[in-house]
Amino acid sequence: MASLITCPHCGVRPKEEFAIRGDASCVRPEPLDSDEAWHDYVYVRANPRGRAVEHWHHIAGCRRFLVVERDTATHEVYSVADAAEFARRAER
């Protein structure tokens, strides 16, 4: 149900401790990239039904940004990683 999130730093914590920032799959363009690339980054969302990654900010805990991978239809949580770790793995 996405009610409990296992923070990699703090352990199992209730959803109310987090602020949800939104889609973590968007990749920030280079500063001089086209207006279209920036428009897509700021405004356009894939909005998948099913597996999705989201930035959750653990404001009432470690205050780290996390990437929560979960299902938008069943609310099942697959994994939670620190955002820096996620970015390293994705080679961003």
Place this chain on the structure above:
Amino acid sequence: MRYSAFSIVRNALSGNLNWKPHWRQPQPKSHYDVIIIGGGGHGLSTAYYLAKEFGVKNVAVLEKGYLGSGNVGRNTTIVRSNYMLPGNEPFYEFSMKLWEGLEQDLNYNVMLSQRGVIMLYHSDAQRDAYVRRGNAMWMEGVAAELIEREQLKKMIPFLNYDHARYPILGGLLQRRAGTARHDAVAWGYARGADRHGVDIIEHCEVTGIRRENGRVTGVETTKGFIGCGKLALAAAGNSSRVGEMADLKLPLESHVLQAFVTEGLKPCIDHVIVYGGGHFYISQSDKGGLVFGAEIDGYASYAQRGNLATAEHVMEEGVAMIPGLSRVRVLRAWGGVMDMSMDGSPIIDRTSIDNLYLNCGWCYGGFKATPASGYCFAHLIAKNDTHPVAHALRLDRFARGYAVDEAGAGPQPNLH
């Protein structure tokens, strides 16, 4: 059959055995001039106005479930036009005017009740903001009244005026606003569209959009291929999924919003009351149940059910505003999938594909817009030109830098 006092008497005398279904259950034809995907309030009102006002009668509405199974049957039934921004207010006022004539127009009782919507303020800053909003409404010709604390106490005595954190100092009232029976709106539009020759096809899910030479030629459905001259999307929370079939990328994120209803009570809440300390709104249905809701749960979701933490938060807001609510038992809670846009305002526009039209992004305010949304969308489809009150609601506003951001929250859908 036209409904009237006479028809009630006549049917009563014949044992109420001769009432006809509101709409037919036709098999899809092989081709329509216009196909509308989505048989919710907006899809049905679009079909109705296309046929009635714009003379386009060879129309089909495709609905994947049963009629009224989506957000039109899941909302808190509030209709109002108390918006601030010039891109929004004329549109919602157009809708309010259509609401006021809707029952005569449809020959159907949608139980419109103009009981007044009052938005409470709890600080001097919030009062200033509501004065500004009221003035913005007056500039578009819409009446708004600022109700000060003492006057409000006479009007609505049961509020928690002396709450330590959010004392109630007054409110902004739109008297013409109120509620309408949501199911009746869906049924009334469906019946009206059907009477003008529109085919409403239930349990017909669109599985693909067929294109040739950059134009839509028809849709693949669970009932086979159906050809069309123009295709209109009114799929609300599933807009991204349907848009994907035509390679559209949309500025939307789907979120779940919960609503609640209590056991039936004697008449006690006369208005729609909106809490300003959070975002909680409540009214009393004609059956007596208190109907209320608050914000979306906060994470992207396609599930028509919500989170218990949000339910608890909603109850806390309600009790902070009306302490007496703590003794009322909640009967039901449900969730709906909201097509949250990036500025909190809707989109009615053409797309990059010539004969494909788009209606989405209603966030959690789509019900009040049902008549105007349908009218403006029908205008767009029939004339290939934007209706004057929907000029600011075009898809390219984000790229042009003309977002219509009523909340001032920026491009983050879960904050609108």
